[in-house]
Amino acid sequence: MSLPPPPPLSPKQEQLLELTNQLPLLLTEDELANPLVASEKLRAKNFSPNLIASALSQWSLRQRAIKKLGPIAQDWFFTNDGLEQATQTVVARHHAQRFAEAGFSQVADLGCALGTESQFLAREGLSVFAVELDPLTASWAAFNLREHSQVQVLQGLAEDFLASPPASLQAVFADPARRLGGKRLMNPEDWSPPLSTALSWAADYPAGIKVAPGIDYKFLPPTSLTEFVSVGQNVVEACIWTKDLAPIPGRVAQVFVEDQSFTFSDPLSEGANGPVRPAPCGDLGRFILEPNGALVRSGLLAALADEFDLRLLDPQIAFLTTDILPPAGIPARERLFAAAQVFEVSTSVPLHRKQVAKAVSEAEFSSLEVYARGVELPATTVRKWVKFVPSGQPGVLFAARLATQRLGILAKKVSQ
Ligand SMILES: C[S@@+](CC[C@H](N)C(=O)[O-])C[C@H]1O[C@@H](n2cnc3c(N)ncnc32)[C@H](O)[C@@H]1O
Structure with missing residues (x-):
């Protein structure tokens, strides 16, 4: 069956577009940022309340769309779902x-x-x-x-x-x-x-x-x-x-x-629905890597480990480790940093409240991000364990179960 073109824009849709496009001419930036004020000003210019509400909501969708889609969104029409x-x-x-x-x-x-x-x-x-x-x-x-x-x-x-x-x-x-x-x-x-x-x-x-x-x-x-x-x-x-x-x-x-x-990709892949190849496991090294979700979802940690000589910290947990990184300025380093966020380990302690709090207070961090994997504690709980006076560099605390151990690993982000 050949399908018809969609109906042309109705007079109401045309009016809505026209008013939306005119908004930056009719209102200041401050007024546009405040729907109540904007609405009052437009009513004073005799636009109908329904048209005003639709145009202001279209305006705010466009601003969100510009952030997501860039300048193409400037003169497009959006629906929230769309x-x-x-x-x-x-x-x-x-x-x-x-x-x-x-x-x-x-x-x-x-x-x-x-x-x-x-x-x-x-x-x-x-x-x-x-x-x-x-x-x-x-x-x-x-x-x-x-x-x-x-x-x-x-x-x-x-x-x-x-x-x-x-x-x-x-x-x-x-x-x-x-x-x-x-x-x-x-x-x-x-x-x-x-x-x-x-x-x-x-x-x-x-x-x-x-x-x-x-x-x-x-x-x-x-x-x-x-x-x-x-x-x-x-x-x-x-x-x-x-x-x-x-x-x-x-x-x-x-x-x-x-x-x-x-x-x-994985040169040893067995097709799109093939099994995930296991990556080698080993002890915590100088660096800890949190792989990009696309590599985790595609089951490519073994291929990544082969390419960069990495090992998993635990077969069930998507943290990788290594002792050596490709040197700065070469494409391999850019590629590794696209594949994972890289952190240099400062210290690791058993995942106990007092030991973690002490290690964090000694580490001189300006801020602390917590990643929890394989432990029953949510990151928000572990975050509450620690108090510190901000100084030094931003830090990261990995709360993870590695084989039979539960560790708190403190690290600093490595920049590319
Ligand atoms: C996820 S959205 C597509 C988003 C689009 N790719 C984009 O980037 O803007 C799915 C769209 O498919 C439409 N749709 C759902 N079932 C459909 C069907 N059987 N035939 C045609 N369109 C359909 C929905 O109305 C919806 O607008």
Whole structure:
């Protein structure tokens, strides 16, 4: 079934856009920062209370969107759900580049929401069928993508679109909705569309399917390439790539740090749903490393350990250790620092309240961050054990169970 374009913007939507765009001309920055004052001033100019409330809320969504998506958000229209679900700019660009590098020129963005992914696909020179189920969201997507003539926004079910797809369609991207009423849906079959439906599309087309980063490996097709993605320290998604979009099957970690990106994979991998290879374990060395969540989620700690001669402190706990780091100024060091936060150990004591408090007070820290792993105590409890007069450098306390020992390891962050 061929799907229709979304309805054009209604007069109310047009009014809302116009007032939102005018706000910085009608109000000062201080007034805009204070919704009560802003609202009063706009009422005095005879705008209706409903229109004022919608425009102010749109204004505040735009400010949040600019932080998440950058300047493209400046003249886009947002909904709260659409903004929360929008893929971060750096990741959407990466997705689009994968389609372009695989040589595709005509793709579908299935569940395009407000159009973030479609926009980057278009910027990479691809033509896009952007399909969105929700009529209001689809109409805003058409507005947001208005300058990209090679994007066709269609409203309806992706399932219907694919029931009689355009002959020119070469590949698909799907980003199932994973929340309902503000709550995360843990079962992939509760997503919209369900993961099994999205995976069935991947049988017909090379596909990228965005999924939760905590996805159980049993859902990953063995021949897929599944990327676990972090932006800085935050794991933001996993994405299952298939067929020509998955040149090498397996799990990879993709870490974006400022304007650089780093890829980690395991040459000994046994496919995307293969087991996690165990990393070697050993005693606490001079440095302790807290691996980036993308490497943890992708099960790549053994590959990281091989690459940098690291060892795990405990088979169950994702802290690594080493005695030597690559020297400053070489690419290997940048790569290691993208893969993990690195700390130099000052001392370690048994994880007992008095011993930890004494060690912290002697260590001269300006602040203290606590990481707890494998111990029944939450980090907040351990944090309450210690009091100190701030001086010196920021410090970190690792509260961890290592084999049979429970240790408090004090350390200082090493800068790259
Ligand atoms: C997670 S959001 C997509 C976010 C988008 N990739 C972005 O970066 O802005 C999922 C979208 O899919 C839409 N959707 C859910 N089920 C759908 C279906 N069966 N067909 C088409 N769209 C669907 C939802 O309305 C929602 O807007």
